[in-house]
Amino acid sequence: xxxxxxxxxxxxxxxEAHIGERPFFYLKFCSEKKYAEDVAxxxxxxxxxxxxxxxxxxxxxxxxxxxxxxxxxxxxxxxxMLDPExxxxxxxxxxxxxxxxxxxxxxxxxxxxxxxxxxxxxxxxYDENHAEFRFPFTNEDCKAMKTKxxxxxxxxxxRELEARIERCCAEIGTEYIFDKVIYCSQNTIQRxxxxxxGSKERFLYKNKSFEYxxxxxxxxxxxxxxxxxxxxxxxxxxxVFLSDEICNFGFSIEYxxxxxxxx
Numbered sequence: 286x287x288x289x290x291x292x293x294x295x296x297x298x299x300x301e302a303h304i305g306e307r308p309f310f311y312l313k314f315c316s317e318k319k320y321a322e323d324v325a326x327x328x329x330x331x332x333x334x335x336x337x338x339x340x341x342x343x344x345x346x347x348x349x350x351x352x353x354x355x356x357x358x359x360x361x362x363x364x365x366m367l368d369p370e371x372x373x374x375x376x377x378x379x380x381x382x383x384x385x386x387x388x389x390x391x392x393x394x395x396x397x398x399x400x401x402x403x404x405x406x407x408x409x410x411y412d413e414n415h416a417e418f419r420f421p422f423t424n425e426d427c428k429a430m431k432t433k434x435x436x437x438x439x440x441x442x443x444r445e446l447e448a449r450i451e452r453c454c455a456e457i458g459t460e461y462i463f464d465k466v467i468y469c470s471q472n473t474i475q476r477x478x479x480x481x482x483g484s485k486e487r488f489l490y491k492n493k494s495f496e497y498x499x500x501x502x503x504x505x506x507x508x509x510x511x512x513x514x515x516x517x518x519x520x521x522x523x524x525v526f527l528s529d530e531i532c533n534f535g536f537s538i539e540y541x542x543x544x545x546x547x548x
Contacts, residue, residue: 288408296416297404300538308400309536311501312436312530325523327449330504331517357385357471357480357488378525380548387487392508394515395488399430400443400501402467409535412436419535429497431528438531442522449517454505462488463503468496483505 286294315321323330334355368375406418422430428439447463454461462485469476470493480488488504505515526534 288411293408296406296408296411300416300540301403304403306402307447308402308443308501310401311443311446312397312399312531313439313441314430315437315439318437318525320435320507321439321525324439324441325520327395327517327520327527328330329512329517331396331509331515332513333393333509335391336546337395354421354491355386355390357477387483393504394509394513395440396503396515398501398503399499401499406498406535412416413538414541415537417535417537419533420531422532424532427532434528436528437525438528439523439525440531440534441520445520445522449520450503453515453517457507459506460485461487461503461505464489464501466491466498466500468493
């Protein structure tokens with residue numbers, strides 16, 4: 286099937302006008318089948334930013350862990366501290382690095398999913414009545430995810446998961462953020478502002494080297510439960526598969542085409 290990028294963009298824009306721009310499915314990779322079944326049962330296992338930092342620092346392997354997780358590293362030049370009353374210089378320091386983190390972030394649970402918006406999927410086939418999309422994973426991608434994140438994958442209907450998270454947080458009366466991770470350099474203005482303002486968007490920033498993860502991140506403003514589980518209730522749309530089975534998975538969207546009336 287041949288389709289120009291312009292035509293593909295137009296087709297996706299028309300579909301997104303009805304279903305939105307967020308992923309159609311979320312994927313959760315797990316090292317054991319029982320953990321994948323926990324996810325399908327609506328029991329999401331969370332960890333803190335500090336856990337992910339230690340994971341890389343202790344293993345030396347970048348992937349699941351991130352030593353810069355929820356830390357803003359600011360490069361400084363010629364720091365000068367002034368007495369606010371007199372304006373006198375109290376001390377100066379040479380260039381270096383300043384580390385910013387929030388103490389509360391050490392207790393907030395984080396749950397990570399893989400999310401693939403429609404425009405990042407592979408358009409496999411289409412006609413006037415339907416379009417077929419497949420996950421944009423190569424065999425090498427599947428092998429890498431299996432090695433780094435686990436042999437099992439739970440695929441979850443996006444709208445059901447989002448609705449359950451919203452209901453759970455409303456019931457306990459707390460804020461949350463569940464959105465696409467933004468991969469960028471440490472000193473991007475928007476990233477620094479998110480930390481400086483203490484906004485919940487700070488949970489969405491990671492370094493560019495992690496971009497392959499396609500992560501959508503959930504962070505809930507509660508203290509980590511003792512058993513680490515956020516309980517949403519059974520997710521009816523969730524299905525468990527082997528990670529290396531999902532390379533050619535996809536879905537079909539049916540629609541009706543209508544001729545545009547001439548003015």
